[in-house]
Amino acid sequence: MNWEVRWPDGRVEQITPESGDPWDWKPVGRNVYDVRMGARNVRVEKLDGPDSKGFVRIRINGVEQSLQVLDGQQILLESLGMNDSTEAVENHVEAPMPGKVLEVKVSAGDEVAAGDPLVVLEAMKMENVLRAPRDGFIDKVNLTVGEAVDKGAILVTYEMK
Numbered sequence: 001m002n003w004e005v006r007w008p009d010g011r012v013e014q015i016t017p018e019s020g021d022p023w024d025w026k027p028v029g030r031n032v033y034d035v036r037m038g039a040r041n042v043r044v045e046k047l048d049g050p051d052s053k054g055f056v057r058i059r060i061n062g063v064e065q066s067l068q069v070l071d072g073q074q075i076l077l078e079s080l081g082m083n084d085s086t087e088a089v090e091n092h093v094e095a096p097m098p099g100k101v102l103e104v105k106v107s108a109g110d111e112v113a114a115g116d117p118l119v120v121l122e123a124m125k126m127e128n129v130l131r132a133p134r135d136g137f138i139d140k141v142n143l144t145v146g147e148a149v150d151k152g153a154i155l156v157t158y159e160m161k
Contacts, residue, residue, distance in 0.1 A: 004075055006068040091139070092157045093130060095149045099123035104145060106156065110138040118156050119143065130155065 003015040024036040031046040042061050049056035054068045070078070099121035106118050112132040119130045136158040143155050 003072075004070045006070070008066055091136075091159065092154045093118060093133065095121065095151055095153045095155055096130070097121070097123045097128070098151045099128065099149060101143050101145055101147045101149060102127060104141060104143060106138045106141060108138055108140055112136060112138060112158070121149070132158075 005013045005015060007013070026034045026036075028034050028043075033044045035042050035044050043059075045059040047057040047059060047064065050069060054070045054074060055066065056069060057064065057066050059065070100123075101119060102122050103120035104118075105120070106112060106116075112118070112135065114132055114134045116132045117129050118132055121128045121130060138156060138158050140157040141155075142153075142157065143149060149155065
């Protein structure tokens with residue numbers, strides 16, 4: 001499996017664990033590892049994360065770093081302009097990708113909490129559950145099951161709580 005590590009200074013590293021340079025991770029404490037990368041040894045301590053977008057805070061040889069680690073699927077979805085989160089603009093939820101509506105989980109007047117499922121879209125033969133970005137009441141549902149939607153289409157409009 002390939003990984004992409006994005007450092008705060010803009011560096012991007014492609015990491016393939018199966019490649020010729022074996023990484024030897026030895027645990028030395030809770031979330032602390034001595035890592036041998038070829039001829040180089042480093043101490044890595046995970047401080048926080050990773051979150052849903054792959055962001056993680058670590059300490060490498062005593063220096064704290066924030067970075068993003070993405071796997072192959074996340075890289076592919078990003079390159080296609082798709083992600084796993086719902087984009088909220090003002091009081092509506094937009095389609096993050098083109099797709100076909102498989103399921104509508106809410107209707108006008110429903111109360112939703114942040115993270116509640118709103119719509120299930122099929123894109124590239126994958127089911128994507130779009131979730132409420134924040135608490136509120138559903139004002140209008142602008143789609144029906146079986147309908148094809150474009151990226152950026154307004155799917156659900158809601159009122160702030």
